Amino acid sequence: xxxxxxxxxxxxxxxxxxxxxxxxxxxxxxxxxxxxxxxxxxxxxxxxxxxxxxxxxxxxxxxxxxxxxxxxxxxxxxxxxxxxxxxxxxxxxxxxxxxxxxxxxxxxxxxxxxxxxxxxxxxxxxxxxxxxxxxxxxxxxxxxxxxxxxxxxxxxxxxxxxxxxxxxxxxxxxxxxxxxxxxxxxxxxxxxxxxxxxxxxxxxxxxxxxxxxxxxxxxxxxxxxxxxxxxxxxxxxxxxxxxxxxxxxxxxxxxxxxxxxxxxxxxxxxxxxxxxxxxxxxxxxxxxxxxxxxxxxxxxxxxxxxxxxxxxxx
Numbered sequence: 001x002x003x004x005x006x007x008x009x010x011x012x013x014x015x016x017x018x019x020x021x022x023x024x025x026x027x028x029x030x031x032x033x034x035x036x037x038x039x040x041x042x043x044x045x046x047x048x049x050x051x052x053x054x055x056x057x058x059x060x061x062x063x064x065x066x067x068x069x070x071x072x073x074x075x076x077x078x079x080x081x082x083x084x085x086x087x088x089x090x091x092x093x094x095x096x097x098x099x100x101x102x103x104x105x106x107x108x109x110x111x112x113x114x115x116x117x118x119x120x121x122x123x124x125x126x127x128x129x130x131x132x133x134x135x136x137x138x139x140x141x142x143x144x145x146x147x148x149x150x151x152x153x154x155x156x157x158x159x160x161x162x163x164x165x166x167x168x169x170x171x172x173x174x175x176x177x178x179x180x181x182x183x184x185x186x187x188x189x190x191x192x193x194x195x196x197x198x199x200x201x202x203x204x205x206x207x208x209x210x211x212x213x214x215x216x217x218x219x220x221x222x223x224x225x226x227x228x229x230x231x232x233x234x235x236x237x238x239x240x241x242x243x244x245x246x247x248x249x250x251x252x253x254x255x256x257x258x259x260x261x262x263x264x265x266x267x268x269x270x271x272x273x274x275x276x277x278x279x280x281x282x283x284x285x286x287x288x289x290x291x292x293x294x295x296x297x298x299x300x301x302x303x304x305x306x307x308x309x310x311x312x313x314x
Contacts, residue, residue, distance in 0.1 A: 003072035005052040005065065013066070017059070024053040147206035148197035154210050156180060158217035162227065162249045162274050171195055171208055178210065183225060183274040186214040220249065225274040225281025231267075232290045233257060235299070248272045248283050255285065263289045 006013050009023045027049045029035070036042035055074055056062045064070045071077050154169065164182035168175050176195065189211050196206025221228040227249055233242070241259035245252050248269065255267055265287045273281025292299065 003048075003052075005056050005072050008049055008052040009056070017057070020053070020057055024049060024057060028053075143201045144203035145200040146203045147199040149206045150196040150208045152208055152210045153213060154178070155213050155215060156184065157215050158220060158222075159249055161185070161212065161214040162220075162222060169210070180212065181276070183222075183276045184212050184214065185222070186212065188212050219247070222274065223284075225276055225279060227273045227281065227283045229283060229285050230288050231285045232288050233261070235289055235291055238262070238287070238289045246285065249274070257287070261287055261289075263287055 006015070009020060009027065011020055011023045015023075028046065031042045031046040031049065033043045033046060051073070054061070055065050055070070055072070061070065061074065065072075068077055150171070152169065152171070154167065156165070156167070160167070160180060161184040162182065164184075165180045167178050167180060169178055170176075171192075172195075176192070178190065178192070180190075189209050192208040192210065194205045195208040199205050219229060229246065231244070231246060233244070236242075237244070237257055238261045239259065241261070242257045243254055244257060245254050250272065253269065253272065255269065257267075267285040267287070269283040269285065271280045272283035275281075
């Protein structure tokens, strides 16, 4: 019976790249051999889901699979099948012997090549199984271990985090340019691969983990890709309407305040929020009517001429 790679990962054929990756992460953790030493079928199941992800987790291979140009093993279909291997290259050899005696080699399971298993299990998970590095990528060498990861905290201004920027940091005496993607939030971490501690016995170098701390802004706040701004307006501007210049993260623009506006009403500036790779947010302006401080005879006299009107429903 022909294998269905989407069924193996438990996703629909229309699943997004993120949904496919999420499904693979859950299954990889569930069936990883080092977590299922008493289950003889776990290794084969892990190999199966890894091979499935290696194909439909890759946009080019997925398209070929959907078009029936390659089969579930990555081999060409129709004319030419069997000549020179699958479209995606070799998917790994067989799994034999005791997989746990000398450390698990993720390459033995073929698919999902280049997948960072530390994102599933944590950076120190594999170290307890003997001879492997934290990412599970150097298990072919006896005693090879990944170098130590290095933590680094970086303070970033609100506008640099919102718009994206390039910052220079000094790591181990070397200046490195670090690109901050637009929309970075406080507490998020960036990984600089291979810039951490040196590997042991041929293992790869550790990584540098940069945690970003975004400084507060005097009047901007962020909500996902949207920028929030409270805009003070006078009573006259609220009643009669006005045209006001307001700041955005990319410069100043003019906005129109409609007549008879109330505090709490919102205006939306389309596309004036954070511009990420996939989408752009808006700037959302909340109006706040500000009365003059102190006694104002003219304003008091004007108020006396206004009839009471319903403003509460309780």
